Amino acid sequence: MVGGPPDCRPGAVYGHAQRRGCEMTYVFRRRAGAGSALCVGCRVGPGGFVRIAPVLRTGFGGGSREAGPARRIGAGARAGTGVSMYQRTVLGNGLRVVTAELPHTRSATVSVYVGAGSRYERDEEAGLSHFLEHMLFKGASRRPTAREISEAIESVGGVHNAATDREATLYYAKVPHTAALTVVDILADMVTEPVMDPAELEKERAVILEELAGVEDSPAELSAILVDETLWPAQPLGREIGGTPESVKALPLEAVVRYFRRQYVPGNMVLAVAGNVRHAEVVAAAEQWLGALAPAEPGPWYPVVPRNGAPRVRVREKATEQAHLCFAFPSVPLDSDRRFAVSLLNMLLGEGMSSRLFLELREERALVYDIHSYTSEFRDAGSLTIY
Known part of the structure; x- marks a missing residue:
């Protein structure tokens, strides 16, 4: 394909050319910083996750x-x-x-x-x-x-x-x-x-x-x-x-x-x-x-398959200078009234340089260079992720 709106979350979209910047250029498959932006039909929220406008x-x-x-x-x-x-x-x-x-x-x-x-x-x-x-x-x-x-x-x-x-x-x-x-x-x-x-x-x-x-x-x-x-x-x-x-x-x-x-x-x-x-x-x-396109029934989408609540761990070993950690938790779907509470929780945890995680792990303890959180909402599922 060709790319995505500014500051897209890793894995959310794909792109050919890659340019970095905070202006109206395009950053594809790159993790965003603490800022947020808005373009037509897409919301780039905390962590840069692209959300198709509801x-x-x-x-x-x-x-x-x-x-x-x-x-x-x-x-x-x-x-x-x-x-x-x-x-x-x-x-x-x-x-x-x-x-x-x-x-x-x-x-x-x-x-x-x-x-x-x-x-x-x-x-x-x-x-x-x-x-x-x-x-x-x-x-x-x-x-x-x-x-x-x-x-x-x-x-x-x-x-x-x-x-x-x-x-x-x-x-x-x-x-x-x-x-x-x-x-x-x-x-x-x-x-x-x-x-x-x-x-x-x-x-x-x-x-x-x-x-x-x-x-x-x-x-x-x-x-x-x-x-x-x-x-x-x-x-x-x-x-x-x-x-x-x-x-x-x-x-x-x-x-x-x-x-x-x-x-x-x-x-x-x-x-x-x-x-x-x-x-x-x-x-x-x-x-x-x-207007001349004939009406037709599109193919189906596949609902989420519920899993038990047992925690799962996955490790990929690579010869890098840093360790990259992600913690993900099940959350609410796109149309849930509770999505606003999850959004507030996300802001407190990891959105911006005044968030709890940033202040504690970077400013106070100097353990990391980058830490943030983001939410993902879909038709029938959602997640809150900390990177």
């Missing part, structure tokens, strides 16, 4: 429906202002369009979310969502090469990327607001009519294998992956999002195409745009480029 994430895989006219669902409002925060329209084929009109800005971010992630994959398909995300950047019907896609966005001063998580895949671009509707066309082309060239697939397979190999050279990333595998063993929720070298080597083109047709259906997608745009214009562009 307003977009909830309801993926809602099922097929008969095509019909677009329906205006409603809008959120800023407290005490009466000004709309976002507007939401559902097209006749089930595709959701969400916008946040920010007329004071000169830019816009256009995102397409798809209910496709590691929780939708069978064991033999491990890494398929991530592999497919890579392939969608290799060309599409109206821009048949990777270069044409990149130049169409970068020639107007834009940046673009993508991210694969356990429950969703995200494609996005940030451009001057005058180019926002053009980007709707570009992303729609990618997610509806990608070029699945067998030669390009083999090239990308080699790229992904190098990406996975890089994890072995980063103990911080590796520890975060291992702790998830230990917390949720032998099931998609705990499995590495990129798959394994063995599964990636074995994935045929036919499986990638079949998975694309299964998951990339309109009722399983959200188009989200924030910036100096008008909702009606975005809906019109969505109708033009995505």
Whole structure:
């Protein structure tokens, strides 16, 4: 695939290019610092874990429906202002369009979310969502090469990327607001009519294998992956999002195409745009480029398999100068009212340089260089992790 929003938690997303910084650049598969940030549709919380925004994430895989006219669902409002925060329209084929009109800005971010992630994959398909995300950047019907896609966005001063998580895949671009509707066309082309060239697939397979190999050279990333595998063993929720070298080597083109047709259906997608745009214009562009997609039922996701409460320990020995430790605890799912209490606990424990763990273990005892905590919330499960 191509990457992720700023400061992503290890193992949460994958990316090609890696750049470090706190501005609007992109840090993929890297552990974040104490800060937090917000981009369209993604929340980067303590520890840098990317969370697909609940307003977009909830309801993926809602099922097929008969095509019909677009329906205006409603809008959120800023407290005490009466000004709309976002507007939401559902097209006749089930595709959701969400916008946040920010007329004071000169830019816009256009995102397409798809209910496709590691929780939708069978064991033999491990890494398929991530592999497919890579392939969608290799060309599409109206821009048949990777270069044409990149130049169409970068020639107007834009940046673009993508991210694969356990429950969703995200494609996005940030451009001057005058180019926002053009980007709707570009992303729609990618997610509806990608070029699945067998030669390009083999090239990308080699790229992904190098990406996975890089994890072995980063103990911080590796520890975060291992702790998830230990917390949720032998099931998609705990499995590495990129798959394994063995599964990636074995994935045929036919499986990638079949998975694309299964998951990339309109009722399983959200188009989200924030910036100096008008909702009606975005809906019109969505109708033009995505409205003709036929409704279909997406593939299922695999629920968490409960385990007994016995503690588990996993150790990977590597010749490094430091020890990297992760402690993970089961927590609450995304829609639980208790998630706010867990978030508060996380802030007290390990968010920022005033947190209990940072003050005690770094400032007082000088035992560590970095320590933080983060939460993960999914449809039916969650975790609190200390690194």
